[in-house]
Amino acid sequence: MPIDDLKAFFAKLETDAALQDQARALQGSTDDERVAGLCALAADAGFTLTPEDLSSAAASTAAAELDDQSLRAVVGGVCEITGTAAPQFGREFRG
C-alpha cells in the first residue's frame, strides 16, 4: 500500500523534528539522489516509498492534495479576546 505509506511517512515527517533535519540534509545532492535519499530515509523509518510514488504525488494537483483541515488552520484564527462576541473588534485592530 504505497500511497498509505507515503501519507503515513509524510505525516511523521511533518511532526518529527529529527526526521525533518535528516530530510533537509538531503538537499545538497541532485534531484535523483534526493529522491533516493528520501526513499532510504523512509525505509529507515519503517515505510515503503519508491521514486515512482513520489513522482506520482508530485504530479498530482495541489487542490487534490490540499488538506482542508490544515488549510483552515493556516488561514483561520478566531477572535482571541472574546470568541464570537466581538469579531469586529479583532478585525478592527488587526487591520
Next chain:
Amino acid sequence: MSAAGPVSPRFAVLRPDWLLRGYSDRPGVLANWRTGEARPLAAAGAYVARACDGHTDFTSPIFLPKHQATLNLMLAEGLAEECAYGAELDPRQRFREAPNRYIQYTQWAVTGRCNLRCRHCYMDGPTGRYGELPHDVALGLVEQFVDANVQRLHLTGGEPLLRADFWELAGALTAQRIAIHQISTNGVLLDDEALQRLRDLEADPILHFSLDGVGTHDAMRGCDGAEAAAMSAIRRAVDAGFKVSVTSCLDGVTRDGMLPALDLLTDAGVRSWHVTAPQAIGCWTTASTGLSLDEQAAVCEPILRRWLALGRPMLVTLCGIYAGAPGEYVPPQEPLHRCTPDDLHCGALFDDTAYVMPNGRLIPCPRFIGTPFETALPSLLDVSLSEAWANEGLRAFLGVTKSQVLAHNEECAACDEFGECGAGCWAMAYAASGDVFGRDPVACDLWKSPHRRHLAGIAAGTA
C-alpha cells in the same frame, strides 16, 4: 521527478514580525509580535513554516503539493516571503517549543498600586492591597513568559505606569518578541515622553483608558483632575497614532456624563468605547450607587441614538445590551453563535488565557480576585508558568464546559435563552451566591429583558 526537468530552487523566510512557536498541544503557532495576531497551524502548516528558514528548498521532494499550496497561502497572507538562498531569520523568529499547553493571551497586573482612588476598583487599588513584585522578581516573570511561549500580554494594574521599572519590563518583553498587545492606564502618567518611549519599543499596543463620563469621572475616580488628565492622554495617544480604546463605568454618579462622553470621544478619534456597569468585586462590593438593568438601558438608549446619528463612529458596547461595529450597518447573521453544552463555559477565556496578579498569583480571570479561589491557585513565585499552566485547579477552571454548569443548575438547563446566554458568567454567579455553578443574575436579567431586542431594533431601524 527528474523527468520533469530542472526546477529552480525556491526558498522562503518568515516575515520579520512573525515568530514560530510550538506547544505540547499544538504543533505550531505563527505569532505576530507587534500586533499580537496568531495563526494556529496544523502539522502540515507547522512543517512548512519551519522550512521558511532561507535554507530549505521547497522544490525538494520532501514537500508534497499540499505543502507547496500551504506555502503559497502563507506568502499570500503576508506571513512569509520568498528569498534567495541563505537569507537569515532573526534567531527569535525560529521555532521554539514550550513544554506547556498553548498560552495565547495573558493579562499581567504589574502592580496593585494606583495613583487614583476609584470607587469601583476590583483590585482594591486605593489600599494597594496586592502591592507589586520587586524588580528582579518581575524580570523573572518575563523569563517565565518567554519559557512558556506566552504569545501576547495585556499590561494592566493598578496603574501600570506607576511601576518605576515599567519601561524596563516592557523593553524586556519586546526584546524577547512577546507582543504587548494592550496597556490599560488611567492616563495620568502617559505624557509625551511616555508615548515616545512606547513608540521606541516598536510595539503596537492598544492603549486602553478609563473615562467615567464627562464631568463625572473625578467623582468616580476619587481624585480631582483625573478627567482632564485622562482626556489629555487620550487625545495625545490618538494624535500619536496609537489605537485607543476607552471603558466607562456607569452608575448613579456617572450616568449624566455618559452621553457627553460619546461626543468627546468621537471628536478625539477613539476606536472603541465600552460602557459597563461595575462588577460586584473589590471596592464595589460596598457601593450603593449601582443602577438596575432598566436604569442602565435608559442611559444606553440615547447613547445608541446619538451614536447612530454620528454615523457609527467607533465600536461600542453598551452594558451587554448592545454591541455595534463602526461604519455602515450590517445586519447580524443569525445566529452568530448559539451556545451548546459542549462549549467551554467561559467564552471569553477559552482555555488559553490567564491573568497574573500583582503578587504573582495565576488566576483565570480578574473577577476571581478576592475570592477563596485566588489563594487556591498557583503562584509564579513558587512554580514556573509552564508548571502552573498544568495546575489541576487551574485546569479545572479553564476546562469547565457548559454541560457541567447545566448539570448543577436546573434553571439554566430549562431556560430558552441558554443558546444565547450560555448560562452567564461563573464569577458573577459566585459573587451572587457563592456557587460558581449557580445562576448568574446579571446575565439572567440581561437575556430575559426586552432591552437587547429593543436596542437592536433601533440600530436596525425597525424600532
